[in-house]
Structures are given as C-alpha cells and as structure tokens.
Amino acid sequence: MPEAENPIGRVTRCSTQEFTGAVRPSALGLPRFGVFCQAQDSSGDLDIIGVIHNIRVEDDPLARQMAALEELPAEQLADAQQNRQAPVEFNALTVGYRQAGSSLHGLPPQPPLTLAPVRLLSEQELIQFTERVDFARLILARTDIPAEQLLAAALRIAAQAREQERRERYLLQAGRSIARLLAGDLPRLEAVLGALRPAAENGA
16 A cells, blocks of 8 residues: 555545546555545645545557457556556545544535645544544445445455554444444445454454
8 A cells, every 4th residue: 555645646626525536557556445545625724535436447549459469468568557648547535624633524615626646544644533433424425336335445444554453343333333323224234234244353
C-alpha cells in the first residue's frame, strides 16, 4: 500500500457526496476497494475523507490492438501495463472530513479542489476517524453502489490498522453498531455481517 504522504492520484471530478480521482499505474499499484483516502478543499482548511468504491481501468487503442495478439513479449506487456495512455479512475464516496485536527462524520461544506492530490489516510488518521462507525450511515444510504460490501471492506481495513489484539474487538463492536443501524433490514444486516465474519474469524 502506498504511504500516506504519497499521492495516489488527483481529483478530476467532485461534489460534496463523492469525488473521482485519476492515476497512472505504477509500482505502487492501483487503489484498493474500501480504502480511506483524503483530498483538501479549496481553502486548504478541510481534508475531505472518502472511501474508494469503484476502480475503472479504461481500455485504449494500444491495449485493444495488443489484446488481439496471440503472444506478447514480457517486456512489451509490462511497458503497456505500466505506461498506459488512459489513466485509471477511482470513485471515492465522501464519508466525513477533518478540520483543525478533529474528525467529523458527515458531508463537508464543500467538495475537494479539482486536481488536488488524493492521499491515503495514515494509520493514526485512520484509527482516529474510524473509532466510531458513524460513517456507516453515509455508505448504507447509497443504493447505487455495493454498499454492504463496501462497508465490510472499509471496516476490515480499519481493523487492520489496529494492533493485532484489538482487531477482533473492533470488528465485534462495529458489528453491534451496524446491527442497530440495520435492525429493520435483516437482509442487508446479514449481508454486512456475513462479509465481516471471515475477517473476524481470521483476526482481520
């Protein structure tokens, strides 16, 4: 995973509800589904926090031509994969923001700045932001994305940021909070808890 201080891309489109970033493939690899990222607003006072829910690798003319070949030299294949002309895009659902060192769960007063660097949260930032799982409300409110899978992936990543002995307890506490949120929607609750269960059994 890239270090928090290294940008994973830049904002290309944004709203208060989500933002899109673009990045060229590199040795750092592609962004991961469920990771927490951040980008600053135009004032520089807010760090808008999002959870990546979609990653798109668009095709390009060269890729289409090469896909039709029976065999590809390893060097040519690596060059085409690492030096693509079309960028990889990712969408991040906004789940909160940080201002003056305080983390807030909810929509920010304004979106990130266009072309602002998108960075991963550091482990300490991630632990602080996910201490409460209020951000789950914004994820579960979306019906146009795989919300249950996204929430489970985000919680697993949040658990992994913690010390080994704290991970299972964190997931159990998070599961109880999600159970209260989805008490009236048992199929969705089971979908989230079912996705979390393997992580809890394996200590995240």
